Amino acid sequence: MDIGNIxxxxxxxxxxxxxxxxxxxxxxxxVQFGYAGLLNFxxxxxxxxxxxxxxxxxxxxxxxxxxxxxAALAAPVVLALVLGAPTLRLRADYLAIATIAAAEILRLxxxxxxxxxxxxxxxxxxxxxxxxQDLNPYDAGIDLGFVSYSRNDLWAITVGWTIVLLTCLLxxxxxxxxxGRVLKAIREDEDAVRSLGKNxxxxxxxxxxxxxxxxxxxxxxxxLRQASTVPSDFSTNITFYAYTALLIGGAARVLGPVIGGIxxxxxxxxxxxxxxxxxxxxxxxLPTWIMDGTQSSLVRFIVxxxxxxxxMIYRPQGIFxxxxxxxxxxx
Amino acid sequence: xxxxxxxxLVLLATLLIPTAAMASTTSPAPTGSPxxxxxxxxxxxxxxxxxxxxxxxxxxxxxxxxTPVAGVTLTVVDAAGTEVGEGVTGEDGRAVIPVEERGQHxxxxxxxxxPEGISLDEDTPREVTVNVILDGPFNVAAFPIGVVEGETDxxxxxxxxxxxxxxxxxxxxxxxxxxxxxxxGATGLTxxxxxxxxxxxxxxxxxxxxxxGLGVIVGGILAVILCGAFGWAQDKALWQPLRNRGTGLxxxxxxxxGLGLALRSIYQYAIGSRRVPLSQxxxxxxxxxxxxxxxxxxxxxxxxxxxxxxxxxxxxxxTRMGKAMRAVSDNPALSASSGMRVDSVIRTAWILGTALAxxxxxxxxxxxxxxxxxxxxxxxxxxxxxxxxxxGTIWGALFGGLVIGIxxxxxxxxxxxxxxxxVGALAILILILLIRPQGILGRRERIG
Numbered sequence: 052m053d054i055g056n057i058x059x060x061x062x063x064x065x066x067x068x069x070x071x072x073x074x075x076x077x078x079x080x081x082v083q084f085g086y087a088g089l090l091n092f093x094x095x096x097x098x099x100x101x102x103x104x105x106x107x108x109x110x111x112x113x114x115x116x117x118x119x120x121x122a123a124l125a126a127p128v129v130l131a132l133v134l135g136a137p138t139l140r141l142r143a144d145y146l147a148i149a150t151i152a153a154a155e156i157l158r159l160x161x162x163x164x165x166x167x168x169x170x171x172x173x174x175x176x177x178x179x180x181x182x183x184q185d186l187n188p189y190d191a192g193i194d195l196g197f198v199s200y201s202r203n204d205l206w207a208i209t210v211g212w213t214i215v216l217l218t219c220l221l222x223x224x225x226x227x228x229x230x231g232r233v234l235k236a237i238r239e240d241e242d243a244v245r246s247l248g249k250n251x252x253x254x255x256x257x258x259x260x261x262x263x264x265x266x267x268x269x270x271x272x273x274x275l276r277q278a279s280t281v282p283s284d285f286s287t288n289i290t291f292y293a294y295t296a297l298l299i300g301g302a303a304r305v306l307g308p309v310i311g312g313i314x315x316x317x318x319x320x321x322x323x324x325x326x327x328x329x330x331x332x333x334x335x336x337l338p339t340w341i342m343d344g345t346q347s348s349l350v351r352f353i354v355x356x357x358x359x360x361x362x363m364i365y366r367p368q369g370i371f372x373x374x375x376x377x378x379x380x381x382x
Numbered sequence: 383x384x385x386x387x388x389x390x391l392v393l394l395a396t397l398l399i400p401t402a403a404m405a406s407t408t409s410p411a412p413t414g415s416p417x418x419x420x421x422x423x424x425x426x427x428x429x430x431x432x433x434x435x436x437x438x439x440x441x442x443x444x445x446x447x448x449t450p451v452a453g454v455t456l457t458v459v460d461a462a463g464t465e466v467g468e469g470v471t472g473e474d475g476r477a478v479i480p481v482e483e484r485g486q487h488x489x490x491x492x493x494x495x496x497p498e499g500i501s502l503d504e505d506t507p508r509e510v511t512v513n514v515i516l517d518g519p520f521n522v523a524a525f526p527i528g529v530v531e532g533e534t535d536x537x538x539x540x541x542x543x544x545x546x547x548x549x550x551x552x553x554x555x556x557x558x559x560x561x562x563x564x565x566x567g568a569t570g571l572t573x574x575x576x577x578x579x580x581x582x583x584x585x586x587x588x589x590x591x592x593x594x595g596l597g598v599i600v601g602g603i604l605a606v607i608l609c610g611a612f613g614w615a616q617d618k619a620l621w622q623p624l625r626n627r628g629t630g631l632x633x634x635x636x637x638x639x640g641l642g643l644a645l646r647s648i649y650q651y652a653i654g655s656r657r658v659p660l661s662q663x664x665x666x667x668x669x670x671x672x673x674x675x676x677x678x679x680x681x682x683x684x685x686x687x688x689x690x691x692x693x694x695x696x697x698x699x700x701t702r703m704g705k706a707m708r709a710v711s712d713n714p715a716l717s718a719s720s721g722m723r724v725d726s727v728i729r730t731a732w733i734l735g736t737a738l739a740x741x742x743x744x745x746x747x748x749x750x751x752x753x754x755x756x757x758x759x760x761x762x763x764x765x766x767x768x769x770x771x772x773x774g775t776i777w778g779a780l781f782g783g784l785v786i787g788i789x790x791x792x793x794x795x796x797x798x799x800x801x802x803x804x805v806g807a808l809a810i811l812i813l814i815l816l817i818r819p820q821g822i823l824g825r826r827e828r829i830g
């Protein structure tokens with residue numbers, strides 16, 4: 052086993068583009084779940100419509116790149132309206148049911164044989180990211196010894212961290228504004244806020260749209276840096292990666308999803324690299340009847356699921372959160 | 383403390399037994415052999431790719447070679463179960479499909495894309511496994527299929543067939559929905575791990591049937607019993623302690639989704655991402671029953687589901703336990719103060735709910751094949767069903783399940799693409815939430 056290699060992989064990953072996509076998605080969830088108490092189990096769906104908003108506009112309809120970006124920002128807001136309109140007046144689990152079902156079915160539609168003309172089937176769409184790549188100001192990649200990024204990744208993480216910075220700033224400004232205080236009050240006691248004459252439904256809708264928009268930006272970012280959009284990138288598991296990241300850092304804290312995302316992706320990549328080392332090569336350290344190469348890639352999902360349960364049971368406030376602030380209850 | 387410890391042990395054991403038992407049975411599938419019809423230079427592909435020669439062995443040409451089949455879509459799935467590519471066979475019956483990584487891949491045939499009027503015969507496997515070991519299109523596999531002339535069905539005949547298959551899947555959905563509604567009624571928790579409880583029924587059946595060789599019927603019965611035990615164990619070890627701590631419902635929903643994710647991945651760890659068949663009753667000739675043609679196993683599925691639903695409904699209406707369950711679901715605090723043991727009522731709901739989900743899984747596996755995410759896919763239908771019928775109501779689960787099942791199966795003959803027939807269920811879900819959020823048979827106070 053090569054521990055230096057594992058650490059280096061994990062550290063590179065923790066600040067790299069994949070972690071950034073997760074962090075941005077988790078910031079969106081933070082607005083919805085952390086501040087407004089909305090249970091969005093379909094963040095993957097918002098990410099998918101963001102990514103496909105760009106890809107379809109540019110590739111299928113042959114429009115300009117920037118029109119595609121606009122479409123990518125509009126699509127998740129529309130999705131939030133469609134899913135929020137029927138469910139936000141109801142108990143919390145209806146939103147959860149509608150979002151998880153919508154995310155899964157969107158993924159099926161994007162990958163279906165019958166819609167191949169528009170969405171490219173399971174091979175997805177590519178050839179829309181030229182403008183983004185041309186904007187790359189770097190001449191070469193970066194190698195700091197322990198971590199290194201290629202030229203494309205370096206550009207992607209520059210853009211990604213700028214997005215993280217801007218969205219965090221936006222969330223910080225919004226949540227100390229009167230609007231944010233109403234949102235937090237809705238999370239604590241909806242009826243009390245309603246009795247003060249606020250339109251609770253509309254505030255929740257705004258939070259859902261804002262969180263969905265940030266989720267869509269995460270999808271857009273993923274589509275740009277990967278230069279191809281495939282439906283399998285937006286499986287339901289991504290949503291729960293983002294939840295775990297958010298809960299590690301602490302919900303309802305501006306930097307919670309950022310710190311949580313870095314820690315989560317560091318641990319997950321480290322774990323993945325460890326098990327892949329243990330099971331690869333001739334005469335692997337772990338006998339193949341216990342675990343083979345394919346199974347080693349599943350360990351991360353099992354660990355994420357168990358981590359999500361344990362976090363919610365034993366430390367729902369995460370590292371930075373305040374337990375009193377997160378006594379959310381539905382019934 | 384001791385019973386909780388035992389419950390934890392049961393929970394762990396039920397999870398580990400299938401994993402351990404199946405790790406030894408999942409030997410790698412044989413790799414595809416190079417094709418005999420190797421003429422024509424393969425097109426240039428950088429990186430790993432799969433080349434498939436699709437031939438029809440039931441139509442031989444003059445030299446006795448199987449004839450190539452053109453224009454059929456093949457889908458490639460990697461070992462983790464995600465679709466990584468697809469291709470359409472050319473005039474020579476060949477498709478070259480680039481994939482991202484080397485390793486074991488499964489190629490599935492999309493039956494809808496077969497030439498008009500023919501369908502696969504009973505002996506044809508629906509998928510082949512290819513081991514991608516080289517870059518470029520040199521990983522060749524032959525995919526011989528046998529076809530039969532499908533009669534060009536009249537609309538009415540097609541309608542009949544789809545209606546029957548809709549009733550069948552509707553009853554399976556209703557069984558799972560009944561379990562979800564029972565648990566919801568007793569605890570207020572929407573259990574997002576319910577789909578995994580459905581898959582658990584299939585996994586146990588597979589374990590008893592294939593690994594231990596007890597046969598499908600014994601395996602299915604044992605699976606339902608073990609699922610009930612799992613329901614007891616998960617309430618004892620997980621949900622009751624959470625209730626006692628006063629954990630909120632939203633927190634519990636997130637716990638349930640974490641449990642679902644973990645269970646689903648453990649299943650995939652154990653059986654891989656293939657569809658695995660049971661040992662018996664996989665293909666059965668359909669008998670003519672006058673109006674419809676049905677295989678005996680389909681008759682069995684319908685009868686078992688109807689009997690199970692009827693028994694549960696009558697139990698809930700007539701027995702003391704049923705009355706207690708309805709009382710707890712209406713008002714837990716009042717039930718407790720009138721001397722009911724709320725915890726044991728909730729425990730019963732978990733046992734019964736999980737056993738019903740397990741039964742749905744057994745029937746689902748019997749109807750199709752076992753797959754690690756079949757339950758999760760079914761869960762979306764179940765959600766649509768309970769929302770349509772009314773969350774927490776018994777008759778609502780039954781009614782909603784049947785409507786959703788029939789509607790998704792009838793969709794394709796009215797022009798809904800069959801690979802996305804679930805979209806209709808989502809449309810219904812959103813529509814019903816807009817116009818009548820409590821569902822057709824639900825009550826208003828349950829929803830706000």
